[in-house]
Amino acid sequence: MTSATTPTTVPLVDIRGLRKRYGSNEVLKGVDLHIDRGEVVSIIGKSGSGKSTLLRCINGLESFQEGQLTVHGQPLQPDQPQALRELRKNVGMIFQSFNLFPHLSVGRNVMLAPSLVMRQPQDVVRANAQRLLERVGLAEKFDAMPDQLSGGQQQRVAIARALAMDPEILLCDEVTSALDPELVGEVLSVVESLAEQGMTLIMVTHEMSFARKVSDKVVFMHQGKVHEVGAPETLFGAPQTPELRQFLGFSAS
Numbered sequence: 223m224t225s226a227t228t229p230t231t232v233p234l235v236d237i238r239g240l241r242k243r244y245g246s247n248e249v250l251k252g253v254d255l256h257i258d259r260g261e262v263v264s265i266i267g268k269s270g271s272g273k274s275t276l277l278r279c280i281n282g283l284e285s286f287q288e289g290q291l292t293v294h295g296q297p298l299q300p301d302q303p304q305a306l307r308e309l310r311k312n313v314g315m316i317f318q319s320f321n322l323f324p325h326l327s328v329g330r331n332v333m334l335a336p337s338l339v340m341r342q343p344q345d346v347v348r349a350n351a352q353r354l355l356e357r358v359g360l361a362e363k364f365d366a367m368p369d370q371l372s373g374g375q376q377q378r379v380a381i382a383r384a385l386a387m388d389p390e391i392l393l394c395d396e397v398t399s400a401l402d403p404e405l406v407g408e409v410l411s412v413v414e415s416l417a418e419q420g421m422t423l424i425m426v427t428h429e430m431s432f433a434r435k436v437s438d439k440v441v442f443m444h445q446g447k448v449h450e451v452g453a454p455e456t457l458f459g460a461p462q463t464p465e466l467r468q469f470l471g472f473s474a475s
């Protein structure tokens with residue numbers, strides 16, 4: 223077998239032996255995970271198990287001390303600002319708090335990053351922002367200010383804003399946790415439509431039924447490690463370890 227005749231498929235995200243400490247607190251204790259293009263991955267686990275930290279390492283918001291993290295085959299080097307800027311064009315992120323700029327209209331929020339980074343003509347950027355707002359069901363809100371929107375609508379604007387950079391990967395960190403229950407569904411249905419359209423999604427979520435429904439792969443984090451990983455029907459239907467069984471509320475056998 224030679225590499226000249228056998229094409230090798232490199233995972234879109236490849237994480238090996240990742241270790242991350244905050245002072246003496248080791249939060250990631252050797253994480254191994256690979257994610258292919260178009261995969262929808264949910265990361266679940268108890269509070270403090272390292273889920274958000276892992277997500278933040280993937281787009282360089284957090285540095286790490288040991289291991290390897292490659293995106294598109296490019297090693298992530300948190301100490302290299304130019305490499306980080308390139309990475310962030312490819313990896314969008316949405317947070318629990320929507321983080322919209324309150325002094326900018328909805329449309330301007332979506333236009334901001336492409337205006338600054340992509341150097342496209344304003345009418346192109348504007349038309350793209352309008353199209354993205356349509357995609358998240360907010361076409362008529364272009365000129366509204368963020369404080370005139372519900373939390374669910376603001377989160378959908380945040381999704382449109384992340385998509386405006388045309389990322390290959392979208393990271394979602396508990397994107398419905400700050401929402402009133404009646405607003406959760408509208409945000410999840412936008413995320414679900416992105417999944418159906420083939421976007422690579424990596425989501426930290428407490429919405430177990432949603433994770434089960436949309437994921438190709440579910441990752442159970444426990445004490446800073448990937449404790450179980452697999453297809454949703456396996457992970458949720460036949461958990462292998464006592465820790466996952468307990469997390470999912472299975473009664474002890």
Ligand SMILES: Nc1ncnc2c1ncn2[C@@H]1O[C@H](COP(=O)(O)OP(=O)(O)OP(=O)(O)O)[C@@H](O)[C@H]1O
Nearest residue numbers: 244247249267268269270271272273274275276426
């Ligand atoms: N900036 C930070 N400085 C110091 N410690 C931190 C920082 N961010 C996270 N930690 C610690 O790292 C550990 C893992 O946090 P992380 O937010 O990754 O967990 P999580 O699984 O996402 O939890 P949750 O579900 O509650 O959001 C926790 O013990 C937390 O206190």
